[in-house]
Amino acid sequence: MxxxxxxxxxxxxxxxxxxxxxxxxxxxxxxxxxxxxxxxxxxxxxxxxxxxxxxxxxxxxxxxxxxxxxxxxxxxHEHTLADYRGMLEARGLIADGIFRDLARTADTRDDMSDALLSVRRRGEEAARAACAGDLNVLIGYDLRFWRELSALFGNPYLSDFLHRLRVKSWVCAVTHLRRWSEQGGGDLRGALWSRHTELVDALVCRDPAAAHAIVVEYNAHSLSLIERLATA
Missing domain, CATH: 1.10.10.10 (Winged helix-like DNA-binding domain superfamily/Winged helix DNA-binding domain)
Structure with a gap:
């Protein structure tokens, strides 16, 4: 009724x-x-x-x-550094699967180029915010970037899982980032990862190995930064 x-x-x-x-x-x-x-x-x-x-x-x-x-x-919830390491590892494994699938199916999808162009625009905004040290804007665009990118995989369950995982990893990281900034550690310009557009370019070139290398660098950068801030 x-x-x-x-x-x-x-x-x-x-x-x-x-x-x-x-x-x-x-x-x-x-x-x-x-x-x-x-x-x-x-x-x-x-x-x-x-x-x-x-x-x-x-x-x-x-x-x-x-x-x-x-x-x-x-x-x-109070996350530990061990939690953060686990989240980064899980994110990387999921991302690798997505990259391989996108490279394999690119030829059969007429909309792939347009979709990646849209994702790249989100990446440009995320990179701009990262370079400016604007954490609030960066988080918003970074989450949208990965949500749209993972949606191209075509599995809403995996996309939703990755989104929740990225939210949790940001929650864990943001505690240390904000505390460091507010306690006089300085602004965040130049400290945040900003290679979103390079990642999209690797996928446009159907190069999952290059995309994997970029994400490995991303995770290493993030972990090193958070570990340093947590012990500062």
């Missing part, structure tokens, strides 16, 4: 909006690792009922961004 699913759709949309907003709060550093809060506090903050908030928090807990405490509510 028309309208039967209306309230459920509205609630689902609200739940996702709250989950997205809280995820952005974590990425922006306004919700810090270990910070605790309750369903009521979040519901009051956004002026909504407790049900979609609870559903959003459970969703973020399932993604590994929050920890649930039966008696105290929720808290932002």
């Amino acid at each position: 028309p309208g039967t699913d209306g309230p459920a759709v509205i609630r689902s949309t609200l739940r996702q909006q709250i989950a997205d907003a809280l995820r952005d709060e974590v990425l922006a550093g306004r919700l810090e690792p270990g910070q605790e809060f309750t369903v009521k506090e979040i519901a009051d903050q956004y002026g909504v009922s407790a049900t979609p908030v609870r559903e959003a928090l459970v969703n973020l807990t399932a993604q590994g961004l929050l920890d649930a405490d039966q008696h105290r509510g929720f808290r932002v």
Whole structure:
């Protein structure tokens, strides 16, 4: 019957909006690792009922961004350097599979060139933000860049998994990046990886080996930076 699913759709949309907003709060550093809060506090903050908030928090807990405490509510998950290393390794393995598939199927896809051109534009914006040291803008474009790139693989489950993994790795990294910047370590210009367009160019040339090498350098750069900041 028309309208039967209306309230459920509205609630689902609200739940996702709250989950997205809280995820952005974590990425922006306004919700810090270990910070605790309750369903009521979040519901009051956004002026909504407790049900979609609870559903959003459970969703973020399932993604590994929050920890649930039966008696105290929720808290932002605290990732370790070992977690970060594992995330980088997993990202690299997924990326390699995507690169090989795109190189193999490029000849059979008429839309591949246009799709990669669109991804490259996201890469240009990400690289520009990285060079400027603008972390907020970089994270947004970097996530869109990889989401669009992985979508070309044609498997929405893998694309969604990689996106969540990249969100988690940014959450882990951003804690150290923001803390270093705010404590007088200096701005982030020149410290952030910015070779997005080179990666797309390698894929346009159907060279998965070159794309692999770029991602290996990316992961090594990221790990070295975060390890250095974590021990500073």
